[in-house]
Each structure stands twice: as structure tokens, then as C-alpha cells.
Amino acid sequence: xxxxxxxxxxxxxxxxxxxxxxxxxxxxxxxxxxxxxxxxxxxxxxxxxxxxxxxxxxxxxxxxxxxxxxxxxxxxxxxxxxxxxxxxxxxxxxxxxxxxxxxxxxxxxxxxxxxxxxxxxxxxxxxxxxxxxxxxxxxxxxxxxxxxxxxxxxxxxxxxxxxxxxxxxxxxxxxxxxxxxxxxxxxxxxxxxxxxxxxxxxxxxxxxxxxxxxxxxxxxxxxxxxxxxxxxxxxxxxxxxxxxxxxxxxxxxxxxxxxxxxxxxxxxxxxxxxxxxxxxxxxxxxxxxxxxxxxxxxxxxxxxxxxxxxxxxxxxxxxxxxxxxxxxxxxxxxxxxxxxxxxxxxxxxxxxxxxxxxxxxxxx
Numbered sequence: 001x002x003x004x005x006x007x008x009x010x011x012x013x014x015x016x017x018x019x020x021x022x023x024x025x026x027x028x029x030x031x032x033x034x035x036x037x038x039x040x041x042x043x044x045x046x047x048x049x050x051x052x053x054x055x056x057x058x059x060x061x062x063x064x065x066x067x068x069x070x071x072x073x074x075x076x077x078x079x080x081x082x083x084x085x086x087x088x089x090x091x092x093x094x095x096x097x098x099x100x101x102x103x104x105x106x107x108x109x110x111x112x113x114x115x116x117x118x119x120x121x122x123x124x125x126x127x128x129x130x131x132x133x134x135x136x137x138x139x140x141x142x143x144x145x146x147x148x149x150x151x152x153x154x155x156x157x158x159x160x161x162x163x164x165x166x167x168x169x170x171x172x173x174x175x176x177x178x179x180x181x182x183x184x185x186x187x188x189x190x191x192x193x194x195x196x197x198x199x200x201x202x203x204x205x206x207x208x209x210x211x212x213x214x215x216x217x218x219x220x221x222x223x224x225x226x227x228x229x230x231x232x233x234x235x236x237x238x239x240x241x242x243x244x245x246x247x248x249x250x251x252x253x254x255x256x257x258x259x260x261x262x263x264x265x266x267x268x269x270x271x272x273x274x275x276x277x278x279x280x281x282x283x284x285x286x287x288x289x290x291x292x293x294x295x296x297x298x299x300x301x302x303x304x305x306x307x308x309x310x311x312x313x314x315x316x317x318x319x320x321x322x323x324x325x326x327x328x329x330x331x332x333x334x335x336x337x338x339x340x341x342x343x344x345x346x347x348x349x350x351x352x353x354x355x356x357x358x359x360x361x362x363x364x
Contacts, residue, residue: 124168142291
């Protein structure tokens with residue numbers, strides 16, 4: 001109970017800090033997902049040393065590169081809430097939508113936890129200012145599925161504070177699944193402590209049998225929608241978040257369990273912080289791309305996949321198969337360059353407000 005209490009206190013602290021900065025801001029009116037600074041910065045770029053934030057260090061204290069030796073106020077959802085939007089959070093993960101809109105001079109911020117990036121669009125011209133250049137983030141890139149330019153994925157250790165400026169005409173937009181705790185090898189022997197709910201009895205769910213002639217979901221996934229993962233196999237697929245662009249699904253297959261027949265209609269990024277999946281697994285599908293853990297670490301890892309045909313996986317191991325799927329209902333691709341205002345009206349509103357009332361920098 002003590003361990004669970006600490007995790008929930010962390011979640012509560014992060015949420016409270018993010019809300020506090022949001023209220024303050026209102027009062028004041030194939031490609032790497034994080035671009036690096038060009039060889040020569042624009043002449044108007046702020047020069048180091050940059051102002052450092054102060055305060056408690058409780059989110060992931062310890063030494064870089066496995067920990068985050070910076071104040072809680074440096075967390076992205078607090079220090080740079082103008083471009084980091086929390087879409088989901090629990091005691092294990094936080095799902096963040098990142099949107100550096102055109103022209104924004106982002107605030108200095110960092111990322112306290114290991115992350116998996118999910119990217120479905122090209123990166124605009126931009127530059128990054130590093131608070132501590134001697135602590136570069138450890139990033140491993142993952143390739144897109146065979147025959148597809150997107151999605152791509154990447155993994156990264158806790159990232160020291162940085163500030164990105166978007167120099168282009170479209171947003172730098174991607175998603176970041178942050179692991180507030182890495183399961184790693186603990187998953188094998190301690191999964192009952194980490195996930196006691198996995199021991200709960202599961203209701204009997206019959207395999208779906210779509211009626212003859214049932215309409216197909218799409219040309220890319222020519223199967224009845226009844227086979228969609230969280231509908232066909234609710235004991236194994238939990239929908240955590242969904243909007244018109246993406247959805248986040250938690251996947252669990254308990255030891256000795258066989259999932260119901262189900263499929264995955266959309267291209268996806270798979271984020272794993274425990275046992276890696278076999279590249280040939282039915283859970284990934286054919287032609288999947290792979291992304292290694294950050295250098296020097298075993299997890300997290302990532303994979304990319306196109307739509308996956310209906311299948312049923314049996315877990316022969318002694319620990320659960322557990323991971324997350326970031327599914328793209330729409331791949332933005334190059335279309336983001338011209339359609340971003342239509343697709344993301346909330347981002348267009350923030351952009352227009354920023355032109356009138358730019359944020360006061362937290363690092364000048």
C-alpha cells in the first residue's frame with residue numbers, strides 16, 4: 001500500500017503543478033521528434049547562461065541519465081504548458097500531446113521520466129536551446145512500418161530542460177507516452193504487486209461472430225468493426241483515451257490466457273516498458289518497425305505497425321504481456337503543413353492568441 005500511495009502522490013503532484021501553471025498563464029494572458037539546434041543559432045536567439053528554476057525535486061530525483069535532477073517546476077506540463085497537453089494520466093503512464101505551434105518561443109522545460117514518442121508528421125524548421133549541453137538526451141529512433149512513411153517512434157531517457165522555437169509555418173506535433181515507473185524486469189516476479197487488478201476474475205466473453213455480409217471497416221482494414229480490439233476482447237484491451245486523431249489502448253494478456261479474436265484497424269506505435277515483444281508476434285503484425293531502448297538501458301522499447309488483421313494470442317509465459325498502443329485514426333503526414341488549422345482548431349486559437357500576447361520567458 002505504501003508503494004501505491006507514493007505513486008498516487010506523484011500523480012497528484014504532477015496534476016496540481018500543471019493546473020497551477022495553466023491558471024497562471026491565463027492570468028498573464030523518419031525524422032527525429034525533437035529537433036536539435038542548428039550549427040549556428042539565429043542572431044536573435046537568447047544566449048546562455050539561462051535562468052534556472054528553483055524548488056522541490058520530487059518527480060524522479062537522482063542522477064542523470066536515469067533520473068531528473070531538476071525542480072518539479074521544470075516538468076513539461078508545468079514549465080511549458082503552452083505546448084504540452086496532458087491527455088491521460090494514471091499511476092503508471094502519462095500521455096502528452098506536444099504541439100509547438102508556428103512562431104512559438106517555447107518555455108524552458110524538461111521531461112522527468114523515460115518516454116516513447118509517437119510521430120505521424122514531418123518536423124518543421126526549429127531550434128532547441130539546452131540548459132545543460134553537457135547532458136544530451138539519450139534517444140533511440142524506431143523505423144516506420146514497412147512501406148509506410150509514418151508512424152515512426154523513438155525512446156528517450158529523462159530529458160534535461162530545453163526550449164524549442166518553431167521557425168516554420170506548421171506545428172511540430174507528436175505524442176509522448178511517459179512512464180512514471182519503469183516495470184522492467186520487475187514485471188516477471190512482481191507483477192501481482194504492480195498490477196493487483198490483473199488477478200481479478202474476468203467475465204466470460206464469447207468470440208464475436210459478425211453477421212454474413214457485415215460491412216468492412218475500411219480499405220486498409222477490410223474486416224467488420226466488431227473485431228476492433230477493445231470491443232472484441234474487452235478483457236485484454238482497455239481504451240484509455242480517444243479523440244478524432246488518436247487513441248491510447250492498454251493491452252494486457254495474463255499468464256495462461258488466450259485473448260479473444262480481435263484486430264487493430266489503425267497504424268500504431270507500441271510502447272513497452274517490460275518484456276519486449278517478439279518482432280514476429282501476431283500482436284505487432286507483418287513488417288513492423290523496431291525502436292531500441294535508450295543507450296545503456298533495457299527499456300522502454302517501441303515498435304511501429306500498420307493495421308493488424310484479426311488474431312488471437314495465447315500467453316504461455318509466467319508474467320502478463322503488457323504494453324500500450326498509440327493508434328493513429330488519421331496519419332497527418334505532409335497534410336499537416338496545410339490542414340493543421342482545420343484539424344486542430346484549438347491549436348490555431350492558441351497560435352493567434354500568442355501573436356497578440358507572447359508568453360513571458362521563464363529562462364531569459
